[in-house]
Amino acid sequence: MFMKKHTFWKVIENKDVFTAKxxxxxxxxxxxxxxxxxxxxxxxxxxxxxxxVVPVTPKNKIVCLRHYLHGFKKVGIxxxxxxxxxxxxxxxxAKRELVEETGYYxxxxxxxxxxxxxxxxxxxxxxxxxxxxxxxxxxxxxVDIENMETILIDKKCISEFLRKGYxxxxxxxxxxxxxxMVL
Amino acid sequence: MFMKKHTFWKVIENKDVFTAKxxxxxxxxxxxxxxxxxxxxxxxxxxxxxxxVVPVTPKNKIVCLRHYLHGFKKVGIxxxxxxxxxxxxxxxxAKRELVEETGYYxxxxxxxxxxxxxxxxxxxxxxxxxxxxxxxxxxxxxVDIENMETILIDKKCISEFLRKGYxxxxxxxxxxxxxxMVL
Numbered sequence: 001m002f003m004k005k006h007t008f009w010k011v012i013e014n015k016d017v018f019t020a021k022x023x024x025x026x027x028x029x030x031x032x033x034x035x036x037x038x039x040x041x042x043x044x045x046x047x048x049x050x051x052x053v054v055p056v057t058p059k060n061k062i063v064c065l066r067h068y069l070h071g072f073k074k075v076g077i078x079x080x081x082x083x084x085x086x087x088x089x090x091x092x093x094a095k096r097e098l099v100e101e102t103g104y105y106x107x108x109x110x111x112x113x114x115x116x117x118x119x120x121x122x123x124x125x126x127x128x129x130x131x132x133x134x135x136x137x138x139x140x141x142x143v144d145i146e147n148m149e150t151i152l153i154d155k156k157c158i159s160e161f162l163r164k165g166y167x168x169x170x171x172x173x174x175x176x177x178x179x180x181m182v183l
Numbered sequence: 184m185f186m187k188k189h190t191f192w193k194v195i196e197n198k199d200v201f202t203a204k205x206x207x208x209x210x211x212x213x214x215x216x217x218x219x220x221x222x223x224x225x226x227x228x229x230x231x232x233x234x235x236v237v238p239v240t241p242k243n244k245i246v247c248l249r250h251y252l253h254g255f256k257k258v259g260i261x262x263x264x265x266x267x268x269x270x271x272x273x274x275x276x277a278k279r280e281l282v283e284e285t286g287y288y289x290x291x292x293x294x295x296x297x298x299x300x301x302x303x304x305x306x307x308x309x310x311x312x313x314x315x316x317x318x319x320x321x322x323x324x325x326v327d328i329e330n331m332e333t334i335l336i337d338k339k340c341i342s343e344f345l346r347k348g349y350x351x352x353x354x355x356x357x358x359x360x361x362x363x364m365v366l
Contacts, residue, residue, distance in 0.1 A: 004332045006251040006258045018201040018209060020226050024304075026201060026209070031253070034330060042253065043203050045228070068189045070214070070225065071306070072299035075189045081302070113348045115356060116255035119264070121207075123254070123306060126353060147217060149187045163365040165296045170309060173298060174353040177360030182346040 007034035014044075024048075024124075047117070047124030051094045052171050053080045054112075054179040055104050055134040061152040062176065063104050063134055068146065069168055076168025077151065077161070079175055081126075090114075090127040098131055102150050103138040106131035112178055117171075128175045155180075190217035197227075207231075207307075230300070230307030234277045235354050236263045237295075237362040238287050238317035244335040245359065246287050246317055251329065252351055259351025260334065260344070262358055264309075273297075273310040281314055285333050286321040289314035295361055300354075311358040338363075 013030035025046040031039045055063040066077045082097035084090055091109060098104055112128035140148065153161055158176060167173050196213035208229040214222045238246040249260045265280035267273055274292060281287055295311035323333065336344055341359060350356050 002249060002334075004249070006249070006330065006332070008251055008256070009253050020209070020211075020224075023226060024228075026203070028203075041203075043206060044254070045207075066185060066187070066189070068191055069299065069302045070192050071227070071301050071303045072308075073191070075191075076299075078302055115348075115353045116252065116259075116351055117300065117353055118254050118306070119252045119261055119352055119354075120254045123301070125255075147189065149189070151185070159364050162361055165298075168299055169302055170298045170300055170357040171302075171353050173357035173361055177364055178345055178356055181342050181360055181363070 009033055012038070043121055045118070045121040045123045047122075049084045049090070049114075049125045049127065051082060051084060051090050051097060051127045051129060052175040053094050053098050053129050053131055054175050055080065055098055055102065055106060055131040056155070056179075057104075057135065057152065058133050060155045062155060062158065063098075063102050064151050064153055064172075065101060065148045066151050067148045072168055074168065077153075077166050077172070078169050079172040081171065084127075091129065094127070094129040094131070098134070099138065100141045101148060103136050103140045104131075104134040105137040106134040108132035112175065112182070115174065126171055128178060130179045192216055195221070226304055228301070228304040228306045230305075232267045232273070232297075232308045232310065234265060234267060234273050234280060234310045234312060235358040236277050236281050236312050236314055237358050238263065238281055238285065238289060238314040239338070239362075240287075240318065240335065241316050243338045245338060245341065246281075246285050247334050247336055247355075248284060248331045249334050250331045255351055257351065260336075260349050260355070261352050262355040264354065267310075274312065277310070277312040277314070281317070282321065283324045284331060286319050286323045287314075287317040288320040289317040291315035295358065295365070298357065309354055311361060313362045 010032040018026040117123035193215040201209040300306035
């Protein structure tokens with residue numbers, strides 16, 4: 001279907017230049033482009049992989065979280081999410097985070113693909129899941145430092161919430177809309 | 184509409200710990216949470232702000248770019264995007280990048296909001312725009328190091344492209360779907 005062949009870049013050198021222990025790592029690379037040009041300082045930001053969940057209740061409401069987001073310096077709505085721990089499969093992380101952050105549980109999971117965060121620097125990969133028939137079976141676990149509020153958004157109101165800018169992160173917007181558009 | 188009040192975190196100390204000149208900056212912060220707990224090492228990644236454009240032609244095709252994305256180590260489809268230069272307004276960047284990357288030009292712009300990239304680390308802010316009645320008036324300018332291929336995706340095929348995972352970045356998915364859902 002796509003006609004043009006694109007050549008991958010060649011990494012000639014790779015050096016770690018900064019590490020935030022257990023969080024992320026910065027590398028600087030010497031790159032050779034397909035046209036022969038060499039770039040001496042192309043940065044890569046290595047985050048651990050993470051997941052985002054679109055939990056849908058039997059009454060067609062989306063289970064979201066509203067809290068202060070220090071990365072954005074504002075209060076906003078996002079989907080349940082989290083970092084994949086060592087030895088975990090993405091789906092296991094998704095199930096764990098959904099219960100921990102919201103107290104909701106689902107047996108019906110659907111994988112929606114994995115996507116990159118930053119075209120140039122990488123910043124890790126995020127796996128999207130949809131959890132159907134999610135029901136509340138426990139209370140959220142306070143493992144996170146955020147003071148999270150669980151809110152249920154009726155599917156009919158998603159467009160309005162998007163239009164009003166209530167959904168704060170590009171990851172949550174992407175997972176939410178992808179889940180609606182492709183299923 | 185939202186009942187619960189969320190308190191912002193207090194930054195007690197802020198120290199830059201790494202700078203990739205003209206690209207991004209890492210700071211480590213000492214944070215005081217609303218419950219009084221202190222966190223000694225909360226990282227912030229400061230990217231320059233950037234834009235993403237959803238260009239729509241008079242024939243209802245979306246102008247996209249297909250190229251090798253070093254951040255993801257794969258070839259994929261993304262929307263025209265770019266960094267806001269010093270002194271530029273987001274809309275000016277969007278107009279400039281659309282012409283530079285695709286050779287398409289539009290007089291009909293609509294702002295779709297700005298959104299955060301990473302809940303915790305920040306990683307900058309991205310402004311979404313839609314450019315209606317975009318028409319090709321020049322050739323793309325080869326200012327970027329990427330060897331980009333312009334492709335036109337019929338709006339009717341967006342769902343299929345999303346489902347097949349052809350749209351590579353969460354930013355492009357978010358802008359594309361937001362543009363479809365809210366307009």
